[in-house]
Amino acid sequence: MVFPVDKLIFSPNDIDLQFSPLRQSIQVDTYVLGAFNPGLARLPNGNLLIMIRVAEALNRPIIGEVIHAIRWDADAGYQLDTYPLSSVNAADPRKFQLLGNPYKVMALTSLSWLLPVELTPDGTSVIQIHYDKIIAPQRTYQEYGVEDARITKIDDTYYMTTCSVSSERHSTTLYTSTDGLTYKLEGIILDHQNKDMVFFEGKIDGNFFVLTRPLGDLYFATPPGSPYYAGPTINLAQSPDGLHWKPLDEPFIRARKGTASTMKLGGGTQPILTDHGWLMLYHGVELQGLVGIYRTFWALLDAQNPSQILHLEDTVPVLEANPSLTEPIKDQLYLSDVVFTTGLVDMGDYYVVASGECDLACRITHIPKSVFALGT
Numbered sequence: 001m002v003f004p005v006d007k008l009i010f011s012p013n014d015i016d017l018q019f020s021p022l023r024q025s026i027q028v029d030t031y032v033l034g035a036f037n038p039g040l041a042r043l044p045n046g047n048l049l050i051m052i053r054v055a056e057a058l059n060r061p062i063i064g065e066v067i068h069a070i071r072w073d074a075d076a077g078y079q080l081d082t083y084p085l086s087s088v089n090a091a092d093p094r095k096f097q098l099l100g101n102p103y104k105v106m107a108l109t110s111l112s113w114l115l116p117v118e119l120t121p122d123g124t125s126v127i128q129i130h131y132d133k134i135i136a137p138q139r140t141y142q143e144y145g146v147e148d149a150r151i152t153k154i155d156d157t158y159y160m161t162t163c164s165v166s167s168e169r170h171s172t173t174l175y176t177s178t179d180g181l182t183y184k185l186e187g188i189i190l191d192h193q194n195k196d197m198v199f200f201e202g203k204i205d206g207n208f209f210v211l212t213r214p215l216g217d218l219y220f221a222t223p224p225g226s227p228y229y230a231g232p233t234i235n236l237a238q239s240p241d242g243l244h245w246k247p248l249d250e251p252f253i254r255a256r257k258g259t260a261s262t263m264k265l266g267g268g269t270q271p272i273l274t275d276h277g278w279l280m281l282y283h284g285v286e287l288q289g290l291v292g293i294y295r296t297f298w299a300l301l302d303a304q305n306p307s308q309i310l311h312l313e314d315t316v317p318v319l320e321a322n323p324s325l326t327e328p329i330k331d332q333l334y335l336s337d338v339v340f341t342t343g344l345v346d347m348g349d350y351y352v353v354a355s356g357e358c359d360l361a362c363r364i365t366h367i368p369k370s371v372f373a374l375g376t
Contacts, residue, residue, distance in 0.1 A: 025077030036356030039149035040343020057110035
């Protein structure tokens, strides 16, 4: 699809690393591997905010016969851990696998922190980069970084979920804010690997609702003749307070045979309430290459019972990766065919949609509401 506004709004070239939290304790040469997967919200002043994941990587992770990982320590700050090159699989430039372990164990050659960037009300220009509001690791369960913010405003509070990465656990953590810029860490709300926990933009019968997407290394076969594939799926959970969560028993959105989402699914934008129900954009992944092909699809859910799917569009994507957008910075690309949609704001006749493009940059798209009209 072609849209009236579809552009990269922020890239690694827009970041001044003198403000990086890593400079607090290490002075090695680093670069921005990616500035991507932005949470999106409207601020009280009417401007938009994107909360960007900044993956800061070592220029030279391998020196001689050793490879280095970046890690935050509660007492010593940011550290470089060393491993013999012969003891790892370093085929992926973003991370390496430690060999000789009974489980799959990874370390990172980059560390992610979050950068708030204020945009014009339509999201088409940058107003201010809020380096003074950077969100960086502050608890031991964040020793390998803070990733992939999703922001939802409910009543007078902004709820921001993030993925916290550590050797302790791979968890979902919650931050809250009253102004959309200054966030307080509330702590872990899901203590298992769950990359795509997203609050609905509003309560249902007094309860908070979220999309979740738990991951694991083991899945069980679907019955012969099932229309679904085994693997990661989007689930629902509810909570009385936003902190304590009960998964719903019913299955939700699953990878369906005959579609382009054959590898896995995951939540994208915060579901927002429309006249026809809850609108959500999510990603579906087609099995191909190292990470797969990521595309954005959409669904409409019943307003009172979101487990009831009124419409599911999992064949024709709303968004796909657009090589023409990344052409000016193609020398920095390390992935292709990835669009990862992470935010949605109602603008009247259209939606502002925020996405990560190829794990490299932030993309803003204006999508007319007619795209999501039933029967079209």
